Amino acid sequence: MNDRADIQLTVDVVIFTVRAESLRVLLVRRGVPPFEGAWAIPGGFVLENEPLAEAARRELAEETGASDVYLEQLYTFGAPERDPRGRVVTVAYFALVPPDRLDIRAGSDAAEAAWFDVARVPELAFDHAEVLDAALRRLRGKVGYSEVGFELLPERFTLSELQAVFETILGRPLDKRNFRRKVKLLEVLVEHDEWERQGASRPARLYSFARDRFETLEERETLFPFW
Amino acid sequence: MNDRADIQLTVDVVIFTVRAESLRVLLVRRGVPPFEGAWAIPGGFVLENEPLAEAARRELAEETGASDVYLEQLYTFGAPERDPRGRVVTVAYFALVPPDRLDIRAGSDAAEAAWFDVARVPELAFDHAEVLDAALRRLRGKVGYSEVGFELLPERFTLSELQAVFETILGRPLDKRNFRRKVKLLEVLVEHDEWERQGASRPARLYSFARDRFETLEERETLFPFW
DNA sequence: GCAAAAGTGTTCAGCTTACACCCATGG
DNA sequence: CCATGGGTGTAAGCTGAACACTTTTGC
Numbered sequence: 233m234n235d236r237a238d239i240q241l242t243v244d245v246v247i248f249t250v251r252a253e254s255l256r257v258l259l260v261r262r263g264v265p266p267f268e269g270a271w272a273i274p275g276g277f278v279l280e281n282e283p284l285a286e287a288a289r290r291e292l293a294e295e296t297g298a299s300d301v302y303l304e305q306l307y308t309f310g311a312p313e314r315d316p317r318g319r320v321v322t323v324a325y326f327a328l329v330p331p332d333r334l335d336i337r338a339g340s341d342a343a344e345a346a347w348f349d350v351a352r353v354p355e356l357a358f359d360h361a362e363v364l365d366a367a368l369r370r371l372r373g374k375v376g377y378s379e380v381g382f383e384l385l386p387e388r389f390t391l392s393e394l395q396a397v398f399e400t401i402l403g404r405p406l407d408k409r410n411f412r413r414k415v416k417l418l419e420v421l422v423e424h425d426e427w428e429r430q431g432a433s434r435p436a437r438l439y440s441f442a443r444d445r446f447e448t449l450e451e452r453e454t455l456f457p458f459w
Numbered sequence: 460m461n462d463r464a465d466i467q468l469t470v471d472v473v474i475f476t477v478r479a480e481s482l483r484v485l486l487v488r489r490g491v492p493p494f495e496g497a498w499a500i501p502g503g504f505v506l507e508n509e510p511l512a513e514a515a516r517r518e519l520a521e522e523t524g525a526s527d528v529y530l531e532q533l534y535t536f537g538a539p540e541r542d543p544r545g546r547v548v549t550v551a552y553f554a555l556v557p558p559d560r561l562d563i564r565a566g567s568d569a570a571e572a573a574w575f576d577v578a579r580v581p582e583l584a585f586d587h588a589e590v591l592d593a594a595l596r597r598l599r600g601k602v603g604y605s606e607v608g609f610e611l612l613p614e615r616f617t618l619s620e621l622q623a624v625f626e627t628i629l630g631r632p633l634d635k636r637n638f639r640r641k642v643k644l645l646e647v648l649v650e651h652d653e654w655e656r657q658g659a660s661r662p663a664r665l666y667s668f669a670r671d672r673f674e675t676l677e678e679r680e681t682l683f684p685f686w
Numbered sequence: 687g688c689a690a691a692a693g694t695g696t697t698c699a700g701c702t703t704a705c706a707c708c709c710a711t712g713g
Numbered sequence: 714c715c716a717t718g719g720g721t722g723t724a725a726g727c728t729g730a731a732c733a734c735t736t737t738t739g740c
Contacts, residue, residue, distance in 0.1 A: 237507040241466045241537075241548060280464040280546065284537035308535045308550050310468075310511035319507065321468060321550075323535050392692075409694070410730065433691040434737035619719075636721070637703065660718040661710035 239319045243287045244275030244360070246306065246326040246367035247296060249334065250384045254349045255400045257364060258295060259356070261344040266316045267357030273364065274345070275322060288325040295345060297335020302328040302383035307366050314359045326367040332386035375401045382420070382441040390428050390436035391415065420446045466546045470514045471502030471587070473533065473553040473594035474523060476561065477611045481576045482627045484591060485522060486583070488571040493543045494584030500591065501572070502549060515552040522572060524562020529555040529610035534593050541586045553594040559613035602628045609647070609668040617655050617663035618642065647673045 247258040259271040274295045278287045285303065293299050303325055310321035348354070350368060355361075375381045381398050395411050415421060420442050427435035474485040486498040501522045505514045512530065520526050530552055537548040575581070577595060582588075602608045608625050622638050642648060647669050654662035 236467060236504040237509070239466060239468045239505065240463060241468065277463040278466065278537070278548075281539045282464070283539060284535065284548070305534060307532060308511065310505070310550070312508040312510060321505075321511070323537070323548075390692085407730070407732085408692090409732085412693080413695090414729090429738075431691085432689065432739035434693080436692055617719085634704075635719090636705085639720080640722095641702095656711070658718085659712035659716065661720075663719055 237319055239321055241278045242275050242320055242322040243278055243284060243291060244273045244322045244324045244363060245288050245291045245295075245303075246273055246324065246364055247292060247329055248326065248350075248367075248371065248384065249329045249331055249347065250397050250400055251331055251347070253396050253400055254351075256347040257350050257353065257367075258345060259348055259353070260295070261346075262357055263343050270357040271346075271348075271354050272357040273324075273360045278323075284323050285325070288323075288327070292327050292329075296329055296333075298327075298329045298333040301330070301333055302380065304370075306363070306370055309359055309363060311359065322363075324363045324366070326370065328380060328383040330384055330386045372401055372403075379420075379441075379443065379446050382443075382446070385441070388424065388426065388428075388438040388440055390438060392436060394439070418446075464546055466548055468505045469502050469547055469549040470505055470511060470518060471500045471549045471551045471590060472515050472518045472522075472530075473500055473551065473591055474519060474556060475553065475577075475594075475598065475611065476556045476558055476574065477624050477627055478558055478574070480623050480627055481578075483574040484577050484580065484594075485572060485574055486580070487522070488573075489584055490570050497584040498573075498575075498581050499584040500551075500587045505550075511550050512552070515550075515554070519554050519556075523556055523560075525554075525556045525560040528557070528560055529607065531597075533590070533597055536586055536590060538586065549590075551590045551593070553597065555607060555610040557611055557613045599628055599630075606647075606668075606670065606673050609670075609673070612668070615651065615653065615655075615665040615667055617665060619663060621666070645673075 249256050249258070258274060260274045262268055262270050262272050274291055276287070276291050276294075278284060282290075285305070288303055288305075289299065292301070292303065304327075306324040306326050308321060308323045312319060314320065314322075350364075353361075353364065356364065371380060375398060381394070381401065384397050385393060391412055394415065395406060395408065398411070399406055421439040422442050424438045424440065426438040428438055429435040476483050476485070485501060487501045489495055489497050489499050501518055503514070503518050503521075505511060509517075512532070515530055515532075516526065519528070519530065531554075533551040533553050535548060535550045539546060541547065541549075577591075580588075580591065583591065598607060602625060608621070608628065611624050612620060618639055621642065622633060622635065625638070626633055648666040649669050651665045651667065653665040655665055656662040
């Protein structure tokens with residue numbers, strides 16, 4: 233009468249960053265069967281007495297050295313046949329890592345890891361194609377009414393960089409003037425008297441993201457209009 | 460070196476229905492410790508070789524007799540101390556059951572179960588207050604751009620009934636004329652030559668929900684505007 | 687002085703909102 | 714005939730989209 237399944241629980245973390253105007257995801261190459269040699273989303277088993285989000289942060293730190301970045305639970309995948317070794321249910325998370333938070337050294341000690349443009353991802357192990365797809369849909373769905381667009385940038389950034397992130401996530405160009413007007417209207421950016429110069433062009437003003445102001449915005453639910 | 464946690468996996472299902480213009484949730488009274496005598500969200504262990512959604516549907520059918528209703532994975536709760544008996548991670552789902560799909564007999568054989576107005580829910584066992592809160596936020600958040608508002612109604616319904624469901628979920632009144640115009644603009648309702656008469660008033664036309672038309676709408680992502 | 691990217695307003699269309707009266711029926 | 718809920722259109726304000734030129738710098 234006790235047919236509780238003997239289940240192993242893992243967390244997988246879809247780790248995104250932005251580089252050279254492309255959205256990238258971190259994948260690791262599997263060194264052991266099953267799917268030996270295939271690319272996979274980094275993940276691992278949940279430890280005793282470890283909260284799920286903490287397991288995800290541990291995974292994230294092991295692979296990237298990054299901590300204190302945006303992390304969100306995505307979905308739980310539990311098809312019985314998703315892992316040929318047995319019943320393994322995985323709680324998938326996704327993380328947004330600004331380029332300046334990446335620790336180059338991290339992850340290099342363990343398995344091979346590499347960043348892939350999300351438009352050019354190889355075949356993935358397990359049901360990880362589905363996991364990645366869910367993460368991308370979530371990210372794209374939320375960019376319009378949440379902070380995720382801001383969480384991929386370094387501490388200081390230009391409005392053009394911000395716009396490039398939005399365009400990268402959405403996969404389409406945005407109008408520069410409209411974009412700037414709307415962002416400023418949100419009142420979540422702090423304007424600095426610092427300027428980024430790059431090559432032979434006019435320097436761009438640097439901004440930073442005021443996370444606290446965004447949170448008060450959310451409560452007003454101005455961003456969730458009734459259709 | 461193998462510190463994989465010995466974890467029990469359950470599914471909990473937040474079951475909503477609408478009755479008398481109030482949004483209700485099904486709760487069961489616990490007959491055994493821990494939290495003996497407290498009200499809880501129905502749930503149970505995942506079986507060997509059972510997909511998570513199937514476990515949720517099984518739970519749902521046991522409690523309500525309903526099948527083929529709207530079911531969506533909500534969130535996975537895994538705080539180590541959430542169940543005093545040990546490490547129990549739960550994958551929470553929520554279900555929307557139209558009143559005509561409820562089987563009165565179901566659930567009566569087992570534990571005591573009852574419907575509660577979501578605004579008048581008693582103290583709940585475990586972290587179920589948090590689970591219910593997440594379900595309500597998800598439901599309210601999605602009513603404006605998804606089909607959830609349509610999934611709580613019987614096969615045939617009037618526009619006033621539909622509006623009442625939206626108002627119940629959102630917790631605020633909507634303008635009748637605007638509501639009707641927008642719903643008709645969506646083109647997801649089938650108009651029938653049947654009329655509901657109730658008491659001393661003009662009969663109301665009956666409609667049904669064309670789920671397939673809604674799905675093609677979703678792909679057009681007209682409903683997900685960029686801010 | 688020219689190439690390159692930064693920065694800046696206005697107009698128009700479409701959508702959202704607010705709002706009040708007549709209609710069909712049962713009792 | 715009256716009480717009850719069903720059903721319908723229009724005007725005003727607001728929001729989103731389209732669009733082009735000037736500025737600052739490095740070379």
